[in-house]
Amino acid sequence: MTDPTGRNAKLVCRRLWKLYGAEPLRRLRERGIDLAAADPADSRRVATELGLIVAAGNVSFEVEPGECFIVMGLSGSGKSTVIRCLSRLVEPTAGEVELDGKSLLAMSERELIAVRRRRMGMVFQHFGLFGHQTVLENVAFPLKVQGIGRPEREKRARETIELVGLKGREESYPWQLSGGQQQRVGFARSLAVGPDLWLLDEPFSALDPLIRRQMQTEFLNLKRMLGKTVVFITHDFLEAVYLADRVAIMREGEIVQIGTPAELMLRPATDYVRQFTRDVPRPMVLTAGDIAEPLGGNGEIAAGAPEVRAGTRLAEILAQVSIHAPTLTVVDPAGRPVGRLTPQSLSRALGSAERPA
Incomplete structure (x- = not known):
C-alpha cells in the first residue's frame, strides 16, 4: 500500500469536496462547518439542509x-x-x-x-x-x-x-x-x-x-x-x-x-x-496468491506437492485440482513457498464472498 502520508505517491487526493450551489463555503461556515476539519457526515448533512448538491464528498486516495x-x-x-x-x-x-x-x-x-x-x-x-x-x-x-x-x-x-x-x-x-x-x-x-x-x-x-x-x-x-x-x-x-x-x-x-x-x-x-x-467470473480474476492458505507453523510443505505460481489465475488451476487432488504449494516469482492451495480453499473462493461486517 501507499504510504498514508502520500510521500511515495505520484498523485494524492485528500478530503476533496465539490459542492454545487451559491457560496457553499460561506454558508457552511455560518453553520459552523469547516470542510477541512468537520466530521464528513455532519458536513454532508448540513450541506443537504442548505440545498447544496454534494457531487464529491470527502474523497481521499493516493496513486x-x-x-x-x-x-x-x-x-x-x-x-x-x-x-x-x-x-x-x-x-x-x-x-x-x-x-x-x-x-x-x-x-x-x-x-x-x-x-x-x-x-x-x-x-x-x-x-x-x-x-x-x-x-x-x-x-x-x-x-x-x-x-x-x-x-x-x-x-x-x-x-x-x-x-x-x-x-x-x-x-x-x-x-x-x-x-x-x-x-x-x-x-x-x-x-x-x-x-x-x-x-x-x-x-x-x-x-x-x-x-x-x-x-x-x-x-x-x-x-x-x-x-x-x-x-x-x-x-x-x-x-x-x-x-x-x-x-x-x-x-x-x-x-x-x-x-x-x-x-x-x-x-x-x-x-x-x-x-x-x-x-x-471469479476464476478469471482471482489468483492462487489471492486465496492461498498460510503454511504450517514451521513453514513445511507437503512432500511431493505440485507447485503453482502465486499469480496463476484460478481458471488455469481448476484443471489441476479436484476434491481428491493433493494440496498445491503456492510459490512467489522466485520460487519460494508462500502458501498452500487445497480443494477446500478453492471451493470456498469460488463460492460466496465474506459477508460485510
Whole structure:
C-alpha cells in the first residue's frame, strides 16, 4: 500500500469536496462547518439542509507511480467530477490535490496550463477530434500548442501514431476512421506530450463490445510499455477488474471501498460493493496468491506437492485440482513457498464472498 502520508505517491487526493450551489463555503461556515476539519457526515448533512448538491464528498486516495487506479460507480456517483477536479477542469470546493508533492490547487492559471500541456494526458468518452484535421495533425496539435517546431512535432506524432497501431493512416480524417481507430487517435494525442499522469474518463464506453475489449487489451499493452500512472473512470466492474491495480468504488459522491479487484470480491465492505462483484467470473480474476492458505507453523510443505505460481489465475488451476487432488504449494516469482492451495480453499473462493461486517 501507499504510504498514508502520500510521500511515495505520484498523485494524492485528500478530503476533496465539490459542492454545487451559491457560496457553499460561506454558508457552511455560518453553520459552523469547516470542510477541512468537520466530521464528513455532519458536513454532508448540513450541506443537504442548505440545498447544496454534494457531487464529491470527502474523497481521499493516493496513486502510486505506474499504478492503474480505477474510480468506478453508477451514473451520478461523482466519479467524473473527481477526475475533473484532479485536473481542475472543475474547481474543487475544498481539499488537496498533489502531483509529485506539489499542490495543483495552489497553482496559478499559468502554472496549471503548463502542467496540463506537459505532464497530463487526458482522454474522454467523446473523442473530441478535430474533423478538419488529419490524424497526424490531430496528434501533433498539443505539441503545436507547446510551440514545438513542425519537423519535431510531426516526428513525435508519427512515432506515437505507430505506437497505437495506426501507422499508414496519418493522412486520414476522423470521419474516415472506425470508432476504435478514432479512440486510438485520442490516445495518441494524449500521449504525444509524454505525460506523467494519464487521466481517462470512460474512454471505451461508446465503443461496440468487441472493439471495446480489443481497446482494453491495447490500453494494457501501452500502459505496461510506457509505465504511465493512470486514473481511469468507468461504471463497468468487469472493465475495472481487467484493467486495474486497485479500484475505488463510489456511491453518492463518497468512496465506499478501495482495494484490489480480489480484495473487493473476497472482502466487500458493504452490500453495495457486493452487488458490483456478484456476477464477476471469479476464476478469471482471482489468483492462487489471492486465496492461498498460510503454511504450517514451521513453514513445511507437503512432500511431493505440485507447485503453482502465486499469480496463476484460478481458471488455469481448476484443471489441476479436484476434491481428491493433493494440496498445491503456492510459490512467489522466485520460487519460494508462500502458501498452500487445497480443494477446500478453492471451493470456498469460488463460492460466496465474506459477508460485510
